[in-house]
Every structure is written in structure tokens, then in C-alpha cells.
Amino acid sequence: STTARSTNEYRELDAAHHLHPFSDMGSLNRQGSRVIVKGDGIYLWDSEGNKITDGMAGLWCVNIGYGRKDLAEVARQQMEDLAYYNTFFKTTHPRVVELSTLLAEVTQPGYQHVFYTNSGSESVDTVIRMVRQYWSIKGKPGKKTLISRWNGYHGSTIGGASLGGMTYMHEQGDLPIPGIAHIGQPWYLKEGRDGESEADFGLRAASWLEEKILEIGADKVAAFVGEPILGAGGVIIPPASYWPEIERICNKYDILLVADEVICGFGRTGDWFGHEHFGFRPHLFTIAKGLSSGYLPIGGVIIGDEVARTLIEGGDFNHGFTYSGHPVSAAVAHANVRALRDEGIVEQVKKDTGPYMQKRWREAFGGFEHVTDVRGVGLIQAFTWVKNKATREMFAGSDDVGTLCRDIFFKHNLIMRACGDSMVSAPPLIITRTEIDAMLSTAVECVEQTEKLLQERGLV
Numbered sequence: 001s002t003t004a005r006s007t008n009e010y011r012e013l014d015a016a017h018h019l020h021p022f023s024d025m026g027s028l029n030r031q032g033s034r035v036i037v038k039g040d041g042i043y044l045w046d047s048e049g050n051k052i053t054d055g056m057a058g059l060w061c062v063n064i065g066y067g068r069k070d071l072a073e074v075a076r077q078q079m080e081d082l083a084y085y086n087t088f089f090k091t092t093h094p095r096v097v098e099l100s101t102l103l104a105e106v107t108q109p110g111y112q113h114v115f116y117t118n119s120g121s122e123s124v125d126t127v128i129r130m131v132r133q134y135w136s137i138k139g140k141p142g143k144k145t146l147i148s149r150w151n152g153y154h155g156s157t158i159g160g161a162s163l164g165g166m167t168y169m170h171e172q173g174d175l176p177i178p179g180i181a182h183i184g185q186p187w188y189l190k191e192g193r194d195g196e197s198e199a200d201f202g203l204r205a206a207s208w209l210e211e212k213i214l215e216i217g218a219d220k221v222a223a224f225v226g227e228p229i230l231g232a233g234g235v236i237i238p239p240a241s242y243w244p245e246i247e248r249i250c251n252k253y254d255i256l257l258v259a260d261e262v263i264c265g266f267g268r269t270g271d272w273f274g275h276e277h278f279g280f281r282p283h284l285f286t287i288a289k290g291l292s293s294g295y296l297p298i299g300g301v302i303i304g305d306e307v308a309r310t311l312i313e314g315g316d317f318n319h320g321f322t323y324s325g326h327p328v329s330a331a332v333a334h335a336n337v338r339a340l341r342d343e344g345i346v347e348q349v350k351k352d353t354g355p356y357m358q359k360r361w362r363e364a365f366g367g368f369e370h371v372t373d374v375r376g377v378g379l380i381q382a383f384t385w386v387k388n389k390a391t392r393e394m395f396a397g398s399d400d401v402g403t404l405c406r407d408i409f410f411k412h413n414l415i416m417r418a419c420g421d422s423m424v425s426a427p428p429l430i431i432t433r434t435e436i437d438a439m440l441s442t443a444v445e446c447v448e449q450t451e452k453l454l455q456e457r458g459l460v
């Protein structure tokens, strides 16, 4: 490997040559980026030798944890045998066949087919084209519009960013593209009415879909797309009544139900997929992140039998990517998914470490004066900073309390994400009870410091 440079050298060259995603490069270049050099288990090391607890599994993706030499070995071997070949022109290769077969085993019955991409965004774009192709084969080419939620995140391609409900992304690039509509998010803290039960709110939030369908015209609506739990929007967990009602509405108006499982997939909620946790059956769903635990880029769309049959009988589907089903990515994803299953990692999240994390998370943050909506399931959890717990009065966005808190975490070598004023965590699924205890004791210290800072700055 190339000889290591000093941290400052890395920082200078990074500032000179590298534009980071979702970053204000001016300010980043002034403060300098943190150089991450190694990972093992749930830990990262930076170029200064600091050991960091990764409470975010990278970007919600390193489900199996860092440092798996077996995955590296699988990649090396496949690179030597067949570093690349495509699946376009009537060819396939053993790795993509093995992975597709394994995915048919770990998904619920009735999901036998997968289409491959390189990322979650490409999977979402694939869904947009796939559902429109489906309805055109069905003789209803007018069913083109896809509905999703404000504050949902579905990637950063033109399609994914349009389907996502992040208005600050729409403003940059004149989005959304035509044929996309949004409804409110099922977040009780922000949308619930005083005195309204969670169950009633879930049904009311789902009814926004029916209203939107009637406004647009069911004969023009192709699909509804949603994350079982809104991830980058701040870990928004809908009431139990929400998804079954969404499913009922989609079936009533003959609209495809699509789950975006890029974050919730591969054990994050304790079930293999988020739709299993919430008890609904999407017609098709997107995967990425935990599919390979981030070791190599790969994504896909898992297709339910009825949609698959229609597409297969429908002739050419003119869509795909050079690296769709890339042999090395497929080999690593196969080894990763097999390990998640055969090492009982998903099962352990469901039975042991998930319930333990949720119990300890609520104990840790339930008593703070300015922390509310302490929530989570499996190994995805969050809480939200509020000015007043009783009235649910939020801070002004400009107070940027989330960033304040995240920076205190980072100073304590603990990575958690700030999504607005929600602090979110999604550690590798292999985290142990002992590691959960250690992570939470540091986090409590940081939250205490943040509350003190809020007082000192007169924000509370």
C-alpha cells in the first residue's frame, strides 16, 4: 500500500482535489476533514490514532461490522477468477446466480426475482422505470405518477432526489421531475394532534395517501413508495396502524406498493426487512447498504412474483447498468448475506441485542428535560431535541441543536447522526450488550453536556 501521509498532508490534498457529497466545501476546507484509516467490529480509527465508536455503521450500511477478512478474501479470489463481466447480452456468471438464489431464500415467499444496480439511488430510479413499464404492459400507460412522503429520503439521482421529500434537494436542480407527488410524513411528534391516539394518527396519516390519489386520479397513479421507517429524515417510526392502512388503500385503488428497504433491509429492524416488521407485503422493494454491508457498492430491486411475471412476459425492459450484478460485488454480497443468516446475526438483533438496545436507549434518554420522542426498533433508534417537552415546541432550525450535539458526540469519539434536531443511531448489527452499554454511557455524558450548553447559550 502507499506509504501513509501525515494528517495535514491528507487534509491539504483532500481540500485541493476532492469535492465531498452533501458538504459545504468552503467551510469543510477551512476546518479540515477527519481522516479515517481503519475499521474493526464497531470501531474506526482516524489518522491520529483515535479509536471511534461508529454508532452509524458508516452510513447505515456496515451491518456485519468492519474488518471481515473473509469478505476481503472472497473479493480477492473473485477478482482473480473473473474481475468483471456483464449480464446484458444473454450471459450470466456463477456469483450473480448464487446471490439471486440466496436473496430468494432470505426474502418472504413470493419474492423470487432481483434486478441489480450499484446503489440505493439507482434502485429507486429502477423502480420509477419499472412500475411505469409494468402499467404500460398492463395496458394502463396513463398510470405514471409515483407518490412518496415529504422528508423521505430516496437517494440523490434525478429520480431518487425527486421521489425523496427533501425540499432543499429539490431547490438545487429544479426538482422534482414530472410525475412525482408527496404526502405528509407519519411523525406523531410533528403532525399529531393533541389528544389524538397514535393509532388514530396512523390511520389519518395513511388517509393522506387516499386524498392524494383522489386528487390526482387513481387512473394516473402508478405506485406509492415509502421507507418502512424514514431513515435520513430522522428515524420516523410510523404507528402500527399506518402501513396496513397504506396497503389497504393501495389495493383499493390498484396501485403498486413499493418499500424502500435500503436502510431497513438485512436485519436493521430485527426482521430481515422492514415490511416484515410492520406486517405488509410490497409489490417490489429496493435494497442496497446492508446487502454488502458497504464492503462493495451494490444495490437492487426485489420483485414480487406478479410484477416479475408481467415484466418477464412483457418483452424487452430497456434499462440497466454496466455493473448490474458485478461479479465481485455479487460475491461479497453473497458472503455477507450468508454470514448475516448463518451466524444468526439477524436473529440475535431480533431476540437479544435489539430489545436490549431499545430498553437501554429509553432508560438513557427518557429523563432529559429537552429530549423527547425517545424511539427505536431493532438497532435503529433516535431521540429529538425540543424546547418544551409538554408543548412539543421545537427549536428554531437556525439554533442547529442537532449539529451542536453531534459535534459533542464526535469530540467524544462517538459517531451518531443529526437529522435536524433528531439524534439517530444505527450501529453495526454485531454490536454486543457490553458495547451498547459503553456507547450509551458516553452518549448520556454528551447529552448532559449539550443540555448545559443550551442553557449557557440561552436557548432554553
Ligand SMILES: Cc1ncc(COP(=O)(O)O)c(CNc2cccc(C(=O)O)c2)c1O
Pocket (backbone or CB within 6 Å): 059, 118, 119, 120, 121, 122, 124, 153, 154, 155, 156, 160, 227, 231, 232, 260, 261, 262, 263, 288, 289, 417
Ligand atoms: C431509504 C434510502 N433510499 C435510497 C438511498 C440512496 O442510496 P445511495 O446513497 O446508495 O444511492 C438511501 C441512502 N441513504 C443515505 C445516503 C447518504 C447519507 C445518508 C444520511 O443519513 O446522511 C443516508 C436511503 O436511505
